Amino acid sequence: MSGQSRFADLEPLLPRVSKPLQYVGGELNSQVKDWNCGGSETVRWALMYPDAYEVGLPNQGVMILYEVLNEQPHALAERTYAVWPDLEQLMRSNGVPLLTVDGHRAVKEFDVFGLSFPTELNYTNMLSALDLAGIPLRAAERGEDDPIVLIGGHASFNPEPIADFVDAVVVGDGEEAVLAISEIIREWKAEGLQGSDCGRHEVLRRLACTGAVYVPAFYDVAYTEAGMLEAVTPKPGIEGVPWQVSKHTVMDLDAWPYPKQPLVPLAESVHERMSVEIFRGCTRGCRFCQAGMITRPVRERSITGIGEMVERGLQATGYEEVGLLSLSSADHSEIADITKGLADRYEGTQTGLSLPSTRVDAFNIDLANELSRNGRKSGLTFAPEGGSERLRKVINKQVSEQDLVDTVAAAFGAGWRNVKLYFMCGLPTETDEDVLGIADLAKRVIATGREVSGRKDIRCTVSIGGFVPKPHTPFQWAGQLSAADTDRRLTLLRDEIRSDRRYGSSIGFRYHDGEPGIVEGLLSRGDRRVGDVIEAVWRDGGRFDGWSEHFSYERWMRCAQEVFTAMNTEHGWDIDVDWYTTRERDELETLPWDHIDSGLDKAWLWEDWQASLDEDEQPDCRWDPCFDCGVCPQMDLDIEIGPTGKKLLPLTVLGSGREAMLEKS
Numbered sequence: 001m002s003g004q005s006r007f008a009d010l011e012p013l014l015p016r017v018s019k020p021l022q023y024v025g026g027e028l029n030s031q032v033k034d035w036n037c038g039g040s041e042t043v044r045w046a047l048m049y050p051d052a053y054e055v056g057l058p059n060q061g062v063m064i065l066y067e068v069l070n071e072q073p074h075a076l077a078e079r080t081y082a083v084w085p086d087l088e089q090l091m092r093s094n095g096v097p098l099l100t101v102d103g104h105r106a107v108k109e110f111d112v113f114g115l116s117f118p119t120e121l122n123y124t125n126m127l128s129a130l131d132l133a134g135i136p137l138r139a140a141e142r143g144e145d146d147p148i149v150l151i152g153g154h155a156s157f158n159p160e161p162i163a164d165f166v167d168a169v170v171v172g173d174g175e176e177a178v179l180a181i182s183e184i185i186r187e188w189k190a191e192g193l194q195g196s197d198c199g200r201h202e203v204l205r206r207l208a209c210t211g212a213v214y215v216p217a218f219y220d221v222a223y224t225e226a227g228m229l230e231a232v233t234p235k236p237g238i239e240g241v242p243w244q245v246s247k248h249t250v251m252d253l254d255a256w257p258y259p260k261q262p263l264v265p266l267a268e269s270v271h272e273r274m275s276v277e278i279f280r281g282c283t284r285g286c287r288f289c290q291a292g293m294i295t296r297p298v299r300e301r302s303i304t305g306i307g308e309m310v311e312r313g314l315q316a317t318g319y320e321e322v323g324l325l326s327l328s329s330a331d332h333s334e335i336a337d338i339t340k341g342l343a344d345r346y347e348g349t350q351t352g353l354s355l356p357s358t359r360v361d362a363f364n365i366d367l368a369n370e371l372s373r374n375g376r377k378s379g380l381t382f383a384p385e386g387g388s389e390r391l392r393k394v395i396n397k398q399v400s401e402q403d404l405v406d407t408v409a410a411a412f413g414a415g416w417r418n419v420k421l422y423f424m425c426g427l428p429t430e431t432d433e434d435v436l437g438i439a440d441l442a443k444r445v446i447a448t449g450r451e452v453s454g455r456k457d458i459r460c461t462v463s464i465g466g467f468v469p470k471p472h473t474p475f476q477w478a479g480q481l482s483a484a485d486t487d488r489r490l491t492l493l494r495d496e497i498r499s500d501r502r503y504g505s506s507i508g509f510r511y512h513d514g515e516p517g518i519v520e521g522l523l524s525r526g527d528r529r530v531g532d533v534i535e536a537v538w539r540d541g542g543r544f545d546g547w548s549e550h551f552s553y554e555r556w557m558r559c560a561q562e563v564f565t566a567m568n569t570e571h572g573w574d575i576d577v578d579w580y581t582t583r584e585r586d587e588l589e590t591l592p593w594d595h596i597d598s599g600l601d602k603a604w605l606w607e608d609w610q611a612s613l614d615e616d617e618q619p620d621c622r623w624d625p626c627f628d629c630g631v632c633p634q635m636d637l638d639i640e641i642g643p644t645g646k647k648l649l650p651l652t653v654l655g656s657g658r659e660a661m662l663e664k665s
């Protein structure tokens with residue numbers, strides 16, 4: 001019978017693998033619904049975060065969709081994560097397919113296999129999952145009984161590199177979208193079309209016709225003789241398939257207070273805290289930041305909505321730390337009242353508050369003191385991103401060196417001893433001098449800290465990531481810095497920091513080498529041809545490419561060369577990894593994601609790219625006039641952000657009275 005637990009097949013394998021607890025399920029607030037909870041119309045989702053359990057379980061996106069779907073009487077959702085190679089091997093040799101961690105049901109028996117991709121480096125894990133599940137890798141080879149393979153997450157804003165492996169793509173916010181998709185599938189099942197001839201084609205057609213689900217199989221891809229992408233266009237003869245697919249945007253976050261019952265991991269995970277998303281979107285306009293661009297417009301959760309979510313979540317989980325999440329949390333229009341209100345409420349309860357990282361210009365000591373009032377003074381993290389004033393203008397960071405020095409002076413004066421600074425290497429127009437400027441900045445931070453505090457134990461940790469140009473940003477046309485040049489610049493910087501006796505030992509230096517960034521660049525800005533490279537890498541053993549111990553640059557480059565050489569020979573093209581990564585694009589070039597509508601006007605993105613080359617800055621449209629990026633008129637709205645003027649009341653009444661208090665606030 002379908003939907004049966006296969007735990008009895010899995011259990012004997014677990015003592016032979018590392019971290020077996022991650023495959024067991026049964027976490028606090030997890031659920032296993034009746035397989036037929038909605039009768040014959042039940043829509044069953046297997047949701048996957050295609051990385052290890054410890055990274056995947058805290059993911060808010062999957063947690064939210066899991067809960068939203070399971071609240072529906074006609075739907076059920078279960079989770080699965082990437083299986084480490086030790087268990088994968090044992091499952092294959094023992095004939096055990098990919099299972100969910102909740103009901104240990106076979107993923108292949110679900111109606112939808114939904115994967116959320118925050119990063120492209122998880123693509124090979126998707127192929128492992130499909131193969132282990134017994135689902136054909138390529139959408140074109142799937143039969144009527146196979147699940148619909150559907151992806152979402154930030155990487156889906158350019159789904160072309162994995163277009164041949166997926167049936168459907170959702171772009172943007174998922175909460176409302178999964179319910180709309182469930183309803184289409186429920187109706188399709190109610191009409192008896194599942195398993196019928198062309199049933200699969202029909203449900204995909206219905207999804208595509210919404211205009212908000214991309215079905216790659218319904219689009220033709222054309223290349224010029226020289227191998228440039230010419231166009232991605234709807235196939236003739238399939239009525240209603242749109243030329244451009246629009247992103248979903250949830251406008252009222254207070255109407256979606258999820259997760260209400262956050263999952264608490266059984267096994268070790270990267271975040272042992274509860275998270276509440278306090279707003280979505282960002283209009284700061286940092287030109288490198290894909291997340292900021294594609295999640296516009298800014299939508300704030302109200303102070304009372306946040307208070308309610310924190311209280312309900314703490315009760316449901318028992319956590320003692322609350323992370324107030326967003327792309328730039330200190331920018332919430334009521335952040336001071338939120339942090340003060342929460343610190344008052346939980347005074348003396350050991351409940352700590354944290355913000356992921358703080359903009360230099362949004363930081364103030366009152367905010368930092370509220371955050372640390374019920375906990376300890378942990379390190380502060382700021383992200384100047386660029387090492388010189390000039391480069392920060394290019395990327396539109398709008399933070400001066402003096403801003404940073406003033407901010408850290410305030411922090412050191414208030415008792416902090418440790419500051420982390422985050423930068424990128426390889427930004428457009430960057431020179432060696434810009435990168436060496438990071439060392440000067442770090443030394444000035446230490447000198448300021450010593451002076452203000454009168455102490456010697458001041459530390460500054462410099463953390464550097466390689467810049468990867470991303471789709472739907474002004475830098476989508478930029479050439480990426482090669483891995484060798486990135487490594488050379490970082491070595492120069494490391495030597496510069498270490499050679500200074502007065503400051504070197506007070507500055508920590510963490511960096512990633514340039515090679516994974518080139519693979520990420522290939523997968524981020526690639527077109528449909530890159531899919532063959534991903535499959536070749538996976539067949540060669542590629543797995544868990546986001547983990548340095550599993551990542552093999554040599555394998556990626558070898559497979560890419562084999563695939564592209566064969567294509568070039570057959571078609572007379574001249575494409576290779578450099579063509580996709582280090583090459584700067586022209587204004588008129590068709591980009592692989594042009595048919596995915598993020599709401600941003602391509603002409604505005606180009607203007608902003610040109611402005612960056614002129615070192616022109618663009619202000620934040622929350623406080624300055626609109627500069628016509630295109631998002632708001634398309635959604636027919638004017639940006640309206642708090643403050644609401646409300647305050648959080650203290651929670652002194654226990655039990656049901658506490659609920660009443662929450663209502664009133």
Ligand code: SF4
Nearest residue numbers: 621626627628629632
């Ligand atoms: S349309 Fe104007 S107000 Fe809206 S996000 Fe873009 S720049 Fe800001």
